[in-house]
Amino acid sequence: MSVEAPLQDSSGTTLKRTPIDVTFQPKKNTVLVSHGRPPWYGEDGHRISDAFVVGIAGGSGSGKTHVARQIVRALGSIPSVVILSQDSFYKHHTPEELALAHASAFDFDHPDSIDMPLFAACLADLKACQQSNIPVYSFTTHQRLEEPKYLYGAAIIIAEGIMALQDPGLRELYDLKLFVQCDSDLMLARRLKRDVAERGRSVDGILEQYLRYVKPAYDNFVLPSQRHADVIVPGSNNTVAIDLICTHIRGKLQERSTHFRQKMAVPHLYASPAIPECKVQDLNLTILPQTRQLQGIFTILRSKATTSQDFIFFVDRLSTLLMEFALQFLPYAPNTVITPMEVAFTGKVLSAKYVCGVSILRSGGALERGFRRVLNDVPVGSLLVQSNTSDAEPLMLHVMLPVCVRKRHMAEETWVFLLDAQIGTAAAAFMAIRILLDHGVKPEHIIFVTFLVARGGGISVLRRAFPGVTIVTAGVDDIMQEGWIEGSQGQGKPQGRQVWAMLPGLGQIGQSPSVAFRKTYGNYAPRGPLLPVDIRQNAWISRS
Amino acid sequence: MATVVSPVAPPQPATNQSQMDPLPPSVFTLPQTAQLEALYTIIRSKETSRGDFLFYSDRIIRLLVEEGLNHLPVVKKVVETPTGATYEGVGFEGKICGVSILRAGEAMEAGLREVCRSVRIGKILIQRDEETALPKLFYSKFPQDIASRYVLLLDPMLATGGSAMKAVEVLIEHGVPEDRIIFINLIASPEGLRAFCTKYPQLKVITGWIDLGLNEKAYIIPGLGDFGERRYCE
Numbered sequence: 113m114s115v116e117a118p119l120q121d122s123s124g125t126t127l128k129r130t131p132i133d134v135t136f137q138p139k140k141n142t143v144l145v146s147h148g149r150p151p152w153y154g155e156d157g158h159r160i161s162d163a164f165v166v167g168i169a170g171g172s173g174s175g176k177t178h179v180a181r182q183i184v185r186a187l188g189s190i191p192s193v194v195i196l197s198q199d200s201f202y203k204h205h206t207p208e209e210l211a212l213a214h215a216s217a218f219d220f221d222h223p224d225s226i227d228m229p230l231f232a233a234c235l236a237d238l239k240a241c242q243q244s245n246i247p248v249y250s251f252t253t254h255q256r257l258e259e260p261k262y263l264y265g266a267a268i269i270i271a272e273g274i275m276a277l278q279d280p281g282l283r284e285l286y287d288l289k290l291f292v293q294c295d296s297d298l299m300l301a302r303r304l305k306r307d308v309a310e311r312g313r314s315v316d317g318i319l320e321q322y323l324r325y326v327k328p329a330y331d332n333f334v335l336p337s338q339r340h341a342d343v344i345v346p347g348s349n350n351t352v353a354i355d356l357i358c359t360h361i362r363g364k365l366q367e368r369s370t371h372f373r374q375k376m377a378v379p380h381l382y383a384s385p386a387i388p389e390c391k392v393q394d395l396n397l398t399i400l401p402q403t404r405q406l407q408g409i410f411t412i413l414r415s416k417a418t419t420s421q422d423f424i425f426f427v428d429r430l431s432t433l434l435m436e437f438a439l440q441f442l443p444y445a446p447n448t449v450i451t452p453m454e455v456a457f458t459g460k461v462l463s464a465k466y467v468c469g470v471s472i473l474r475s476g477g478a479l480e481r482g483f484r485r486v487l488n489d490v491p492v493g494s495l496l497v498q499s500n501t502s503d504a505e506p507l508m509l510h511v512m513l514p515v516c517v518r519k520r521h522m523a524e525e526t527w528v529f530l531l532d533a534q535i536g537t538a539a540a541a542f543m544a545i546r547i548l549l550d551h552g553v554k555p556e557h558i559i560f561v562t563f564l565v566a567r568g569g570g571i572s573v574l575r576r577a578f579p580g581v582t583i584v585t586a587g588v589d590d591i592m593q594e595g596w597i598e599g600s601q602g603q604g605k606p607q608g609r610q611v612w613a614m615l616p617g618l619g620q621i622g623q624s625p626s627v628a629f630r631k632t633y634g635n636y637a638p639r640g641p642l643l644p645v646d647i648r649q650n651a652w653i654s655r656s
Numbered sequence: 657m658a659t660v661v662s663p664v665a666p667p668q669p670a671t672n673q674s675q676m677d678p679l680p681p682s683v684f685t686l687p688q689t690a691q692l693e694a695l696y697t698i699i700r701s702k703e704t705s706r707g708d709f710l711f712y713s714d715r716i717i718r719l720l721v722e723e724g725l726n727h728l729p730v731v732k733k734v735v736e737t738p739t740g741a742t743y744e745g746v747g748f749e750g751k752i753c754g755v756s757i758l759r760a761g762e763a764m765e766a767g768l769r770e771v772c773r774s775v776r777i778g779k780i781l782i783q784r785d786e787e788t789a790l791p792k793l794f795y796s797k798f799p800q801d802i803a804s805r806y807v808l809l810l811d812p813m814l815a816t817g818g819s820a821m822k823a824v825e826v827l828i829e830h831g832v833p834e835d836r837i838i839f840i841n842l843i844a845s846p847e848g849l850r851a852f853c854t855k856y857p858q859l860k861v862i863t864g865w866i867d868l869g870l871n872e873k874a875y876i877i878p879g880l881g882d883f884g885e886r887r888y889c890e
Contacts, residue, residue, distance in 0.1 A: 415737070461694055
């Protein structure tokens, strides 16, 4: 009974899901996700803790990358981790420096060749759970490439490089500092082997470079920096050391996670028992005018007897109405045009610098066609947020955002339409808004568009945490009810699944490649008294 | 147990009544949001490409058709939801039929089809008689049972109102009661609107925008030029 969607890293490459310990080969500068990232914020919407940052220094060929990979592997089912390499931060070279580099006469081992302030800035962004666009350095052209690499969402960051402990600015960011100690002969032997095999260099060239730059740099800068390290790790036969380090990291992560886990998913369970009745007027929702047609559409969508063909058609029609209505919350400026009658007309023009859509998979896809119908030339990103089936905790599984959100300076001027079919427990909405804010999108630039909001659901918590966000909905339902679905769970033994349903509700809205459809409830049976309690229920949970 | 929540509608900007205050009781306009204003600004500009003109006029037409449908009657209907709750909603009542005034009105048929699948559509061709200078019926084709249907009359521009009034005359001759016709247009002139509503006070008119007036050639000012020409030919 787990999520069937393939996991992906930030570049869109599909990672094999199981078993993690065998196929989990971390690449540098990639966010690795094994089972989704749990909330990194509290119910007030604020970040609870920074990402955990490990710095690994050591001589060239000492086995830093190996140690980093060992740690990732030993951590096993980690939420999300990135290995950040110092190599990415070589400075942008002038033509003269380039000529030297191609003649193997440029000192790449001096601290000055590394863009330390940029390294520290990127690391600080990632540590603060923000996105970072890190430079990409090409060893073939000895130059920084134009297009940076986008990283977001790591709970653990491992920064490795010979100068990783050199810079005081960097050292301040680390939660754990490691130095990989290795014998000089061994390091030279590894370096020779690697550079010949992987970079196609001559032995003479490598030795000359080693004597001229690598060895002096190691003696002058790298080795002295080991006094800053918390732990000195042997460069080989280091299983025990890795084990100790991982135990420490796991302990630290555990400390941080205990604060928020279930609180977010089921906020009302942990709030005071006497919850004041939540009134629609207090929620600051923007509701589509309840016209006759809208009421008629809702009646069709809610009815159990509606065919899936009709359901698709009316979902589509409603989403177009909703999007047209939501568009009025974009900024407009006066604009004068000349009509074909040669008369001036002063009207309005859209004055938002960037506009994009982000749909919360998979039910947000039901709104995407309507969105496309009114905004046909803007990028649409997606977020995959699933509830953990065991404790209903929301998990961030996949982030695919438009460029105007990925780049922080653009994100500040971007208006985002967040699309999701329903706000029930609001856990996915909560996470999606937090992700956008992490990227630098202003709360007042976020317009959340949805078909249905449950008044007694997580909306009140969402509203308290993010009062600036505009929420546009076609309707409001009264309560959420605890229910139970009976049926087999795939390969596993037949068992029930707990769900929380909106009442009267319209069922679960799913999304196949191009059309919206409704997931029926199977043998749904209401259970227990009606409680104004919520758990995210409209996540797509595959039961086939 | 379940109730229809009647939430508070957000404050809407005042409709554009600057050209006509008060509006005749049978005239309805779209909420005049900045966004609607921006749509009109695009289709009015002579610099707008044909592709953009199609896309943005289609969006306005869809909004107008949705508004027009809101004037059709509904009946109470109780349904059971997938969660087992009952929901007291409404069901659509009465058959409808679209009638477009050729040729610009044809452009609005697609918008009607998008919200009402398999809707019946009739057509009327009315042109000015060069001898009498009055609108003359050249061609009409309606579904046989048009008299029992609600008719959405489609013509993008209401200038003098001559052809629209002629079209209504033809529909009434075919047995459609006046109060079962809803006339939908994008832009109307105050003169045309006044003449039309005086002649057919029972007939509901949905218009997107009321413009300044007519020029000496009876074109709407500031208008958007010849809708059919821009849609099909330019």
